[in-house]
Amino acid sequence: MNPLLCVRDIHLSFGGVRALNGISFDIQPGEIFSIIGPNGAGKTTIFNCLSCLYRPDSGSIRLEGKELVGRPPKDLAALKIARTFQNLGLFEQLSVMENVLLGRHHLMATSTLGNALRLGSTRREEAEHRARAEEILGLFDLRKLAGTAIGVLPYGVRKLVEIARGLAMEPKLLLLDEPVAGMNHEETAGITEAILRVRDRYGTGMALVEHDMRMVMAISDRVMAIDFGQHLATGKPAEVQNDPRVIEAYLGRAA
Ligand SMILES: Nc1ncnc2c1ncn2[C@@H]1O[C@H](COP(=O)(O)OP(=O)(O)OP(=O)(O)O)[C@@H](O)[C@H]1O
Numbered sequence: 630m631n632p633l634l635c636v637r638d639i640h641l642s643f644g645g646v647r648a649l650n651g652i653s654f655d656i657q658p659g660e661i662f663s664i665i666g667p668n669g670a671g672k673t674t675i676f677n678c679l680s681c682l683y684r685p686d687s688g689s690i691r692l693e694g695k696e697l698v699g700r701p702p703k704d705l706a707a708l709k710i711a712r713t714f715q716n717l718g719l720f721e722q723l724s725v726m727e728n729v730l731l732g733r734h735h736l737m738a739t740s741t742l743g744n745a746l747r748l749g750s751t752r753r754e755e756a757e758h759r760a761r762a763e764e765i766l767g768l769f770d771l772r773k774l775a776g777t778a779i780g781v782l783p784y785g786v787r788k789l790v791e792i793a794r795g796l797a798m799e800p801k802l803l804l805l806d807e808p809v810a811g812m813n814h815e816e817t818a819g820i821t822e823a824i825l826r827v828r829d830r831y832g833t834g835m836a837l838v839e840h841d842m843r844m845v846m847a848i849s850d851r852v853m854a855i856d857f858g859q860h861l862a863t864g865k866p867a868e869v870q871n872d873p874r875v876i877e878a879y880l881g882r883a884a
Pocket residue numbers: 643646647648666667668669670671672673674675
């Protein structure tokens with residue numbers, strides 16, 4: 630199988646700090662791939678490179694063969710990559726449905742000519758976008774909240790809506806940045822279930838950065854551990870968890 634994402638030997642320094650020092654990994658289609666490591670290991674920096682916010686000093690990042698390095702962040706949706714952030718990026722006054730529809734903005738391409746001639750394409754197109762958004766809301770059991778303003782919803786539900794909005798972009802790769810940070814057990818279980826449903830329904834490849842090790846170990850197909858911008862181990866969750874280099878990295882920091 631050809632990998633969905635191919636990251637090869639990326640390096641990135643900030644002044645004297647080597648944030649990434651030769652990181653390489655692949656993500657397969659439909660795979661849930663987690664990146665773990667102690668604070669400051671370089672996880673967010675990898676995500677920022679994958680979402681074109683940072684440009685590596687060297688190395689390559691290809692999604693289905695297309696080079697991402699050097700592309701501006703505005704190209705991300707067209708490159709079929711969506712990202713959720715540690716802090717929610719939703720519009721509080723807008724409804725759940727409106728927020729999810731915003732994820733489809735780049736797909737809304739009703740032609741100016743069609744509008745001008747009033748061929749009805751806008752209404753048809755809008756109906757299609759709504760149908761897709763409703764399908765995603767249904768996947769997350771959120772249909773009954775479609776008209777509710779984000780601002781009144783609890784954090785766990787907002788996070789689901791943020792993932793739904795990312796999914797509405799129809800990404801090949803979904804980047805989930807600490808999706809269960811600050812959540813209680815029940816909320817974490819809800820997000821975990823939602824992520825598994827996404828994979829099963831749409832076959833979306835997902836990269837996850839998350840400090841909740843129990844969640845990471847339960848959900849990931851493979852895990853990559855890094856420290857000081859360097860690769861430590863990649864493999865099945867239990868293999869990586871028991872790898873002496875990984876244990877050392879975590880214990881070393883805790884001391
Ligand atoms: N924009 C930046 N300017 C300067 N240094 C940076 C920048 N972004 C990251 N770094 C440095 O790169 C290193 C890796 O940081 P990064 O945020 O990627 O770690 P992390 O693994 O995500 O940590 P955490 O788990 O605490 O979020 C750190 O030493 C950090 O200070």
